[in-house]
C-alpha cells in the first residue's frame with residue numbers, strides 16, 4: 001500500500017521534526033505512482049502533486065504520527081477537499097415537474113441508474129416518471145419499461161420513431177396531466193466527439209430546460225475520462241455526476257479527475273446492479289480508496 | 293513528443309507521458325521507455341524519430357506481429373463463449389461477429405445466455421434478426437448453464453458451424469458470479485469435447501488499469517483465449533492491452549469501432565500502435 005511505501009521511503013531519510021523539501025520530493029514520487037496506478041489523470045496528478053508539495057514542505061510532523069503518516073494525512077485531506085463535501089441532493093424545482101436528464105458514454109449505466117434514481121426519489125416522497133429517450137439501442141425502451149414494471153413506476157415512451165426532443169417535450173405535458181412531480185430522462189449512450197448526438201442533447205436542453213443534467217461515468221474509466229467530462233460540460237453543461245460500478249475493485253481515480261476538470265459534484269455512487277444500489281457519494285471514502 | 297530536434301531527458305519523459313495518458317499504465321510505460329532508452333544508447337540512435345520508431349516496434353512485438361484468426365475446430369460446431377464485465381459491449385460485439393461470420397458463409401446460432409439483465413434477451417434477438425441468424429433462448433431468470441447446454445445440443449442437431457454464447461456482464465470481484473460463469477464453461481466442455489474453442493473477453497477501451505484485474509480473473513475462472521477491445525471510435529486509446537498481452541499472453545483478435553453491424557475489425561497491431569501515438 002502507499003502507506004507502506006512511504007514508511008520505506010522515510011526510513012532512509014531523516015526522522016521527526018519538519019518535513020524537508022527533499023523528504024517531500026521523495027514521498028511525492030510514491031504518491032504520484034499510486035495516483036497513476038489508480039487511474040487518476042496524468043495532468044490532474046501533476047497539479048495535485050504540486051499543491052500537496054506546497055502544503056507539505058516545512059510542516060511539523062505531529063507527535064502522534066510518523067513522517068510517512070503525516071504526508072498521508074496531508075494527501076488525504078487534500079484529496080478529500082478537492083472532491084468536495086457530500087452533495088447528494090437533487091435540485092428540485094419550486095415549480096414541478098423537476099426534469100432530470102441522464103447522459104454519458106455507451107454502457108456507463110444510465111438506464112439502470114434512471115431506475116435506481118426513480119426508486120430513491122419515490123422513497124423520498126416524490127412521484128417520478130421515467131422517460132424512454134433512447135430510440136437507438138436495440139431494446140433500450142423495453143429495458144426501461146421492464147425496470148419501471150419491477151418498480152411499479154410509470155414509463156413514458158413514444159416508441160423509437162419520434163425524436164428524443166419531441167419525446168421529452170411530450171413527457172413534460174404528460175407529467176403535468178398525471179401528477180408526476182419529477183421526470184427522469186434516459187438518453188442513448190453517445191461519444192462526446194459525436195457532433196450530431198451532442199447536438200441532440202443540446203436541443204433537448206434548449207426545448208425543455210432540465211433542472212439537473214447528470215453525467216453518468218463508469219468508475220473504472222481511465223485517462224480518457226477528462227476528455228469526456230470536459231466535453232460534456234463545455235458543450236452541454238452538467239450539474240452533477242453519478243459514478244457507477246463502484247462495487248467493482250477499481251481504485252476509481254476517475255472520481256478525482258472529473259471533479260478536478262469540471263468542478264461539478266459527484267452526487268451518487270452506483271453500487272450494484274439491483275435497483276436499490278444507489279448511494280450518496282462519500283468523498284473521504286473515495287479518497288482512501290484511490291490512495292489504495 | 294513532437295518538436296524535439298535531439299534526444300534529451302525531456303523527450304523520454306514526454307514519451308512516458310504519452311503512454312501513461314494512453315492507459316498503458318505507469319509501470320509498463322516506465323519499463324518500456326527505459327528499455328528503449330538503453331537500446332537507443334547501445335545502438336547509437338541519434339534522433340527522436342528513430343527512438344519513437346523503436347518504441348513502436350517494441351510495442352508491436354508485445355502485441356504479436358500479426359493478426360490472429362479465430363479458432364476453428366476440425367469438426368463443427370465451433371463454440372465461442374463471450375465474457376466480460378458490465379456494459380463493455382459483449383452483446384453488440386456478438387451481433388457484429390455473427391454478421392462477419394455469416395458473410396463468410398457460416399451457419400450461426402446465437403445463444404441468449406444473459407438470463408438476468410432487463411431486456412438482454414430482447415436485445416440479442418434484435419441483433420439476430422438484423423443479421424438473419426437463429427437464436428436460442430430460455431425464459432428470463434433461467435440457469436445460464438442450462439441455456440448453454442441447450443445451445444450446444446441444438447447446434448449439434450442443426451449442423452451449425454458456429455455457436456456464439458452471450459453471457460451477463462459480471463464484475464470479476466463477485467465470486468458468486470464468477471462461479472456461475474465457471475459452471476457455464478464446465479457444461480460446455482462436458483457437452484462438446486474441445487469446446488469452448490474461444491473464450492472471448494470483451495474489454496472497453498475507456499477502461500483504465502482495472503482491465504488487467506479483469507483479464508487476470510476471467511483467465512483464472514474460464515480461461516481466456518482472445519480479447520476484443522470495443523469503443524476505439526472514441527478518444528480512449530486502450531493502451532492497457534499492452535500490459536495484458538505482455539503479462540498474460542492473450543491475443544487481441546478484434547476491435548470495436550462503432551455501434552453498427554459492420555463496426556468490427558480484425559485487430560492489426562501496427563495500426564493500433566500508430567493510433568496510440570496519433
Ligand SMILES: Nc1nc2c(ncn2[C@@H]2O[C@H](COP(=O)(O)OP(=O)(O)OP(=O)(O)O)[C@@H](O)[C@H]2O)c(=O)[nH]1
Nearest residue numbers: 106107108109110111112189245270271272378379
Ligand atoms: N455491478 C454494477 N453494474 C452496474 C451498475 N450500474 C449499471 N450496471 C450494469 O452495467 C450494464 C450497463 O448498464 P446500462 O444501464 O444498460 O448502461 P447504459 O449507460 O444505459 O448503456 P447504453 O444505453 O448502451 O449507453 C448493465 O449490465 C447494468 O446492470 C453498478 O453500479 N454496478
Ligand SMILES: Nc1nc2c(ncn2[C@@H]2O[C@H](COP(=O)(O)OP(=O)(O)OP(=O)(O)O)[C@@H](O)[C@H]2O)c(=O)[nH]1
Nearest residue numbers: 106107378379380381382383384461523548549550
Ligand atoms: N461507440 C461504440 N459503442 C459501442 C461499441 N460496442 C458496443 N457499444 C455500445 O455500448 C453499449 C453497451 O453495449 P452492450 O453490447 O449492451 O454491452 P454488454 O457488455 O453486452 O452489456 P451487459 O450485457 O449489460 O453487460 C451499447 O450502447 C452499444 O451500442 C463500440 O465499439 N463503439
Ligand SMILES: [Mg+2]
Nearest residue numbers: 110111134140
Ligand atoms: Mg441505456
Ligand SMILES: [Mg+2]
Nearest residue numbers: 382383406412
Ligand atoms: Mg449484454
